[in-house]
Amino acid sequence: MKLGRxxxxxxxxxxxxxxxxxxxxxxxxxxxxxxxxxxSGGVAANGLGGRNSADLAVKLRNQDENAxxxxxxxxxxxxxxxxVGVQVATRAAANRDVVAGVTHYCSAVAMGTVDTYNxxxxxxxxxxxxxxxxxxxxxxxxxxRVNGTMINQNQVAAEFMTDQGYETWVVIHDTTDYGQGHKKxxxxxxxxxxxxxxxxxxxxxxxxxxxxxxxxAKSLNPDVIYFGGLTPIGVRIRSQMDKLGIDxxxxxxxxxxxxxxxxxxGELAEGTxxxxxxxxxxxxxxxxxxxxxxxxxxxxxxxEAYGAFAFAAMNLVLDKxxxxxxxxxxxxxxxxxxxxxxxxxxxxxxxxxxxxxxxLITKFVVQDGKWVVWEDSEYASGERKLNGM
Amino acid sequence: xxxxxxATAGRQDPTALPIGIxxxxxxTVFAAVFLMAESEAAVGGLLAFAAVAVLGAGKLGLLERVRxxxxxxxxxxxxxxxxxxxxIAWVFREDHFALLMLTMAMLYLTACLGLNVQLGYxxxxxxxxxxxxxxxxxxxxVLTQHTAIPPLVILPLGxxxxxxxxxxxxxxxxxxxxxxxxxxxxAFAVLFKTFLEVNDSLGGPQGLAVGEMTLFGWGFNSxxxxxxxxxxxxxxxxxxxxxxxxxxxxLTRRIERSWVGLNMDAVRIDELAxxxxxxxxxxWKITAFMLGNFMIGTAGALLGMILGFIAPTNFTFADSLILxxxxxxxxxGSVWGIALASAIIVMLPEKLQLIQEYRFLLFAALVILVxxxxxxxxxxxxxxxxxxxxxPR
Numbered sequence: 105m106k107l108g109r110x111x112x113x114x115x116x117x118x119x120x121x122x123x124x125x126x127x128x129x130x131x132x133x134x135x136x137x138x139x140x141x142x143x144s145g146g147v148a149a150n151g152l153g154g155r156n157s158a159d160l161a162v163k164l165r166n167q168d169e170n171a172x173x174x175x176x177x178x179x180x181x182x183x184x185x186x187x188v189g190v191q192v193a194t195r196a197a198a199n200r201d202v203v204a205g206v207t208h209y210c211s212a213v214a215m216g217t218v219d220t221y222n223x224x225x226x227x228x229x230x231x232x233x234x235x236x237x238x239x240x241x242x243x244x245x246x247x248x249r250v251n252g253t254m255i256n257q258n259q260v261a262a263e264f265m266t267d268q269g270y271e272t273w274v275v276i277h278d279t280t281d282y283g284q285g286h287k288k289x290x291x292x293x294x295x296x297x298x299x300x301x302x303x304x305x306x307x308x309x310x311x312x313x314x315x316x317x318x319x320x321a322k323s324l325n326p327d328v329i330y331f332g333g334l335t336p337i338g339v340r341i342r343s344q345m346d347k348l349g350i351d352x353x354x355x356x357x358x359x360x361x362x363x364x365x366x367x368x369x370g371e372l373a374e375g376t377x378x379x380x381x382x383x384x385x386x387x388x389x390x391x392x393x394x395x396x397x398x399x400x401x402x403x404x405x406x407x408e409a410y411g412a413f414a415f416a417a418m419n420l421v422l423d424k425x426x427x428x429x430x431x432x433x434x435x436x437x438x439x440x441x442x443x444x445x446x447x448x449x450x451x452x453x454x455x456x457x458x459x460x461x462x463x464l465i466t467k468f469v470v471q472d473g474k475w476v477v478w479e480d481s482e483y484a485s486g487e488r489k490l491n492g493m
Numbered sequence: 494x495x496x497x498x499x500a501t502a503g504r505q506d507p508t509a510l511p512i513g514i515x516x517x518x519x520x521t522v523f524a525a526v527f528l529m530a531e532s533e534a535a536v537g538g539l540l541a542f543a544a545v546a547v548l549g550a551g552k553l554g555l556l557e558r559v560r561x562x563x564x565x566x567x568x569x570x571x572x573x574x575x576x577x578x579x580x581i582a583w584v585f586r587e588d589h590f591a592l593l594m595l596t597m598a599m600l601y602l603t604a605c606l607g608l609n610v611q612l613g614y615x616x617x618x619x620x621x622x623x624x625x626x627x628x629x630x631x632x633x634x635v636l637t638q639h640t641a642i643p644p645l646v647i648l649p650l651g652x653x654x655x656x657x658x659x660x661x662x663x664x665x666x667x668x669x670x671x672x673x674x675x676x677x678x679x680a681f682a683v684l685f686k687t688f689l690e691v692n693d694s695l696g697g698p699q700g701l702a703v704g705e706m707t708l709f710g711w712g713f714n715s716x717x718x719x720x721x722x723x724x725x726x727x728x729x730x731x732x733x734x735x736x737x738x739x740x741x742x743x744l745t746r747r748i749e750r751s752w753v754g755l756n757m758d759a760v761r762i763d764e765l766a767x768x769x770x771x772x773x774x775x776x777w778k779i780t781a782f783m784l785g786n787f788m789i790g791t792a793g794a795l796l797g798m799i800l801g802f803i804a805p806t807n808f809t810f811a812d813s814l815i816l817x818x819x820x821x822x823x824x825x826g827s828v829w830g831i832a833l834a835s836a837i838i839v840m841l842p843e844k845l846q847l848i849q850e851y852r853f854l855l856f857a858a859l860v861i862l863v864x865x866x867x868x869x870x871x872x873x874x875x876x877x878x879x880x881x882x883x884x885p886r
Binding site: 144180181184185186191192194199212215216217220223224235 | 590593693700852
């Protein structure tokens with residue numbers, strides 16, 4: 105049965121390639137691609153943004169008269185839970201009609217499902233999960249990722265900060281996988297760049313008072329306080345630093361790059377630096393195009409930070425299907441060979457683990473109540489200075 | 494709880510058995526068709542059809558005969574259901590996803606039978622069901638990764654660990670009553686998840702990989718290929734889960750029919766009266782709590798092996814509520830009701846993937862409707878039958 109299907113698919117692809125070339129009006133073969141993300145639960149906003157973006161990519165492709173196939177999108181909800189993720193991944197991967205997938209925003213879910221994709225041979229491109237292990241803890245040729253990982257973000261962060269002349273750090277992180285991961289990879293990258301971590305403090309995600317940690321930090325007198333975690337604690341730590349009279353530079357991760365951070369701190373936010381995977385939509389190479397199309401399609405939800413990645417991942421998958429035909433193995437191999445390919449999130453090159461090696465990282469600094477891209481800021485031009493410089 | 498069903502006169506109804514068998518055959522076909530349904534219209538139509546069919550059968554008095562068949566021909570009917578389950582598995586032998594769903598439904602059933610011993614029989618509200626499921630999963634993860642213990646032995650060990658971990662709660666549960674005991678278990682559920690998240694040696698928030706089930710050298714994660722015959726590797730898990738479910742089911746039934754179940758019922762209905770008659774409340778509460786956790790933990794160990802990867806987010810308070818809602822939806826103390834409810838709660842959200850982010854709205858509305866119009870559950874618990882074929886007079 106397996107043989108029959110793939111034979112049929114190949115035959116159909118050949119027939120199409122030969123026939124459609126002359127008569128584009130002939131009804132196109134239908135090809136199904138999957139999108140999996142969290143459509144319900146706490147991070148549903150990101151999942152819906154990604155879903156819409158992937159949907160947009162499929163719709164635009166279907167409008168394209170030169171496309172060889174007509175694409176259908178199978179959307180599944182992983183609820184950001186590994187057990188549900190494995191279920192829906194099995195559903196998509198076991199369905200022989202599904203040629204490839206754009207999958208997962210939540211790292212824990214992606215970790216759980218990569219085995220499933222490998223077992224069933226479904227090529228996937230991860231669009232949002234940032235945990236490095238998803239691509240690096242295995243040798244699965246089926247698994248790829250367009251977005252950068254925490255490793256990329258922290259490499260850039262460590263290199264950038266040591267270049268500025270900082271030498272000593274105190275690291276504070278929350279104890280979720282997000283915070284733990286950032287602590288780990290930042291510390292590793294910092295060692296390579298010659299920086300020194302004086303102390304590391306783990307805090308819980310709902311802690312209110314950081315006097316104990318910050319008092320110890322103050323006595324160590326670091327150049328920089330690094331915080332790996334999300335906005336709410338970031339705001340508290342920064343304001344309590346001020347109360348305790350710590351004048352070290354404050355450095356955050358992608359988790360604090362939000363308007364809420366600046367609203368929560370007002371003046372105090374000035375000069376905070378942070379890094380994100382990707383870039384603001386308007387800064388992306390094809391961001392303007394994506395934004396226009398997205399607005400035109402009238403979705404109820406905004407694309408959110410990772411929508412552009414879902415769009416780029418889906419486009420990449422569709423491109424490869426166009427190139428080699430709707431055959432899982434061929435699509436998988438074609439994806440593994442992707443090198444220097446243009447997309448709206450910048451160039452995509454998959455390394456031997458399927459990880460996008462030229463992942464885009466953007467440096468941000470707060471200037472006059474706004475997150476400003478570092479290169480455009482007055483800090484970079486020398487008109488203002490970071491703390492302790 | 495004492496049933497409203499009138500005691501039918503002495504003679505057996507000769508039409509009961511064929512109608513009962515037909516009902517099971519019908520349900521088998523329906524389940525198979527439902528699992529195959531892909532489009533919104535098909536799923537919606539099948540749900541409407543099921544509602545109409547059940548209501549219609551009720552009006553025609555057929556449901557009464559089916560019930561009589563279960564009462565008078567228990568062994569035949571049970572065998573028919575197992576055959577029905579096997580028939581569905583045979584139809585879907587190459588379909589990984591359908592088999593996975595069926596297996597999940599059976600494991601949820603096993604766990605909920607454990608909850609049923611606690612809540613349905615003895616009246617202990619356990620809001621930490623998914624935590625004990627988690628203990629089973631994590632036991633399986635640690636033991637498959639770090640020891641050479643045969644995986645089949647790991648299953649009861651998962652149950653044992655859940656019992657041991659659960660024994661921490663025995664004192665607080667005994668010392669508190671009703672709502673307060675429920676709050677104790679809620680606190681435990683929260684504590685358990687936090688513990689997993691901060692504990693790096695158990696994988697922290699990212700979770701752990703679980704090894705596969707093996708039996709006599711046969712790896713359960715390999716597809717079955719014998720000559721021309723091909724079946725999904727989930728068939729392995731399906732068959733094992735079926736065996737475990739049958740064991741759990743038989744155990745629950747035997748408990749219900751024995752003096753043990755009678756004592757448990759007495760504890761639930763009126764603690765004061767029960768202790769006046771010399772029933773040791775603590776003894777039965779502890780027995781029910783530990784036995785229930787054992788069943789949940791055993792199901793959890795196999796669940797972990799099937800999923801292959803587990804993380805603390807699988808075992809939230811919300812998941813415990815889902816387990817409890819299965820017991821309530823099916824009918825407290827009603828084993829068949831719980832079987833039906835497990836199937837519904839596991840399959841329906843999956844089938845409703847078609848409506849994406851709205852599916853939980855519809856799903857929740859369905860649960861509320863059932864509880865509103867059938868407060869005793871889909872299949873309320875029937876009178877205790879001490880022997881097959883025996884009927885209350």
